[in-house]
Amino acid sequence: MPASAKTTNAVQRHRQRIEDLIAAMTIEEKAGQVNLLADPFRWMPKAVNPLDGTGSPARVTALIREGKVGALFNGIGAEAGRRIQRVAMEETRLKIPLLFAADVIHGLSTIFPVPLAEAAAFDTDLAYRTARAAAIETAASAVHQTYAPMVDVARDQRWGRNVEGAGEDVLLNNLLAAARVRGFQGEKGLDDRDAVLATAKHMAAYSAALGGVDYNTTDMSEQTLRGVFLPPFKASVDAGALSIMSAFNDLNGVPTSGNYKLLTEILRGEWGFEGFVLSDYTSEQELIAHGFAEDGRDAARIAFNAGVDVSMVSGLYLEHLPDLVRSGEVSMGRLDEAVRRVLTTKAALGLFDDPYRGTDPEREKAVVGARKHIELAREAGRKSVVLLKNQGNLLPLDKNQKIALIGPFADDVDNVWGPWTIWGDPERRVSLEAGFRAAMNNPQGLSLARGSDVETSLPGGIDEAVRVANTADVVVLAIGESQRMSGEAQSRTEIVVPSAQQALVDAIAATGKPFVILLRNGRGLALEGGIKNAPAIVVTWFLGEQMGHSVADVIFGDHSPTARLPVSFPHRSGQQPYSYDRKNTGRPANPDLAEQEFTARYRETPNTALYPFGFGLTYGDIVYGPIEMETNQLPWAGSISVSASVTNQGRREAEELVQLYIHDRVASLTQPGRLLKDFKRISLRPGQTEKVTFTLNPRQLGFIGADEAYRIEPGLFDVWIAPHAQGGVTSTFHLVGPTAVADGG
Incomplete structure (x- = not known):
């Protein structure tokens, strides 16, 4: 079991105490x-946990004293945490410590990129480090558990929670x-002072809601469930997660x-899995509405009989x-x-061992918002x-240009x-x-105009924006979605930039000034008009x-762009x-016709994406050479090396994310046209060529079969070494061997 899972000594030391407590408890x-x-005592916005009289501080305190509360969530603060824990430890019959949890999704005090943005980095080490920093701040604020990471594979950009x-x-x-679970829980064990319990959510297929409507029903085959939507939960469990959150949706008719x-x-x-399952906010109560x-x-x-161990906020358990x-x-x-x-x-x-862990105000002050965390947020x-x-x-x-x-x-x-x-x-x-002003050699060379609000026009806004644009050498248009347009319950029928901003961009495009689009978004977008046709577009x-x-670090070239799209940007919302x-x-479309x-x-x-998964440019000019293989025969018990030379023909240093895709030509169940199997990041100086080699083994080539088992079947495979999912150089190889079923997946 990973070091970040159960701390063996701590659990073993208290195993008999746990059994004694269970024997001593009333129902x-x-x-x-x-x-x-919900925590009614500590700092939290009411919009997150709306409270009424049933969750008042007085009532919750009384319930704690009676031993009727096991955990509280979405309150933070070391000093107040100690006061609340003291009630459990000094004023109850059995003196069982409370567990404190919180929705720390992409940072506590120091706020990192939203998870979808960070996914664009294709960097497991970065994901580990931001989760680790968030955990350090969280643990110092008297919180023991985070309701993250969200591991729902999301393929409908209308669904607002893509952003998580x-x-x-x-x-x-x-x-x-796996990286985020390890980051939250750390490598020293959960009883380390900087560890917080990770919670993989929402199990399962929540992101496949029909029509992209949040909370909606999902309906899918067992092969799709096991092949697409369950693997990240399995990866979380394998990485040591001891908490799983159930979802709101029904799946094939069963909530x-x-x-x-x-x-x-x-x-x-x-x-x-050895940990506990908790419901999402009243999701067990919502079985009635279902x-x-x-x-x-x-x-x-x-x-409860299905396996939800802990009830969140409804009080139904x-x-x-007791009566049940x-x-x-x-x-x-x-x-x-x-x-x-x-x-x-x-x-x-x-x-x-220490019910008051994380309740030291001095440590909280020292680590929350630490300079190194702020620097990591910028990175x-x-x-x-x-x-x-x-x-x-x-x-x-x-940096010397006049910029609007x-x-x-x-x-x-x-x-x-x-x-x-x-x-x-x-x-x-x-x-x-x-x-921008901090990066420019002459900060006064920057002029501003709002032009429009996010979803509505401003009187005279476009005229003022055009006037400011005409005074500049280059225009930068900061447009897109507000943060209220992404997230939970923020499904959209049209995943486009709002029309007021579209009109603004079209007016600036008509000036003839060179312009750059900076898209602010929490999902893949369908780009239109002047936005789609802009000379430069940055997500x-x-x-x-x-x-x-x-x-500014990227726009002014102090750092080259290195990220790639983790979601496809479609041509149209539909x-x-x-x-x-x-x-x-059976009738594949040819995009060239x-x-x-x-x-x-x-x-x-x-039937393609405007900007496909894995797409992203550098400030270099990257060219891929043909695929090289010593053999095109992959033995059943062996591996095969697949290589390509990648060259930077540009004038600036660049980082390229080289991606490996495969396609199983003939199988007992139809297979995707491409599947990502590996990726590597390389740095290339101007004019430099590097040979990138991937190793494939049969284990990587399987799929969930009709019998719900993971199958590996011999046959012909296509392989691509590519800059994205719609490009690259290609070849073929044969997997040689008998048909077999492999354990797991």
Whole structure:
């Protein structure tokens, strides 16, 4: 088991104590240990955890004293944390410590890029380091658990929660899920003072909501579930995650928060998960609205027996589990099992040894918002910036130019953090204006105009923007989505830049001035008009508190762009859901033909992405040589090397993300047209050539078969070494050997 999972000594030391506590508990106290409530005592915005009289400080304090609360969430603060924990440790019968949790998605006080932006870096080390920094601040603020990472593979850009994940590819999701779990939990064990318990969410297929509508139903084959949506959860468990959050959606007619097959048979029976499962915010109560439970009592019975160990905020377990056990509808063994999981995790976190861990105000002051974390936020931001277009090498900009910075995000600081930022320090937010002025040799050479609001026009706004643009050498347009347009419950029917901003861009394009588009977004977008046709386009996402500096680092060339798209940018909104690894169909479309009757395509657009997964430019000029293989025969028990020479023909140093894709030509189930299997980053000086070699083994070539097992089948495979999912150099090889089924996946 990974070092970041259970701390063996801590758990073993308290194993008998845990059993003694379970034996001593009343049924009501057992129900209390699986009751998770919003923290009414400490700093949290009410919009995150709306409170009413049922969750008042007085009532929650009384419940804690009675042993009827096992954990609190979304409150932070060392000193107040000590006061709350003291109630549990000094004023209760059994003196069981509380577990404190919080939604620390991409930073506590120091805010890093949103997870989708960070995924663009294709950098597991960066993901580990930002999670580690977030964990250090979180642990010092008397919080033991974070509700992250979100590991939902997301392939419909209409869905607002794309912004919280790692995009559309399974491999990238697996790698970043594991890196973030290790980052949150650390390498020294969960009882280390800088560790926090990671929570992989939302299990499962939540991101496949029909129509991209948040909370909507999902319907898919077992092969798609096991081949696409479950692997990142398995990767999280393998990395040591001891907490899983169930999802809001129903899956093939069974709500996931009441899904025994998902939460017990697969998670525990097949994967050996030893931690606890908690519901999402009232998701077990929502079994009633799903039409899957009659009332709160029935919902508690179904969810608990399915494998949801802990109830978040609804109070249903506290209210109904005692009677359900007495009636025999829930067994005492099942209740004891859930309590044992919770107590064992508390022991692993070191709470039985030091219930007041993380409650030192001096340490909190020293590590929260530390300078090295702020510097890491800037690094993470610039490594997440994707260059999509750069006609005539318009970028990088000259620091001596006269620049017009135009758009609703020109001097904005309210939309740099991104969604799910709760405790960031607003004083550290860096606008594009501040970042540009700090980078320019003559800060007075920067002029500003708002031009429009995010979704509405401004009286005279475009006229003023055109006037300012005409005084400049180059125009930079800061446009896109506000952070309120991405995130939970922010599904969009049209994934485009709002029309008010589109009109602004079109007016600036008409001036004839060279201009650069800086897109602020939490999803893949369909680009139109002057935005699509701009000479230069840069995806800047929501990069966190250092956004202005991070963008300036790249725009002015102090750092070359290195990020790549983790999601496809479609030609049109109507292409959703869309991912690069779609199947060819029996009538595949040829994107090179203008007219294609009776093939798999829309009338209005090719069956491709405008900017595909993995796409991103550098300030160099990168050229790929042909694939080289010593043999095109991959033996069943061996491996094969696939190489290509990559050259920088440009005048500037560049980093290239070299990607390896495969396609199984003939299989017992139809296969995606391409699948990412590996990637490597290389640095190239002007004129330099480097040979990049990948090693493939049969294990990488399998898929989930009709029998729900992982299959590896011999045959002919296409292979690409490529800069993105719609390009590259290609060859073929044969996997030689008998048909076999491999364990796992």
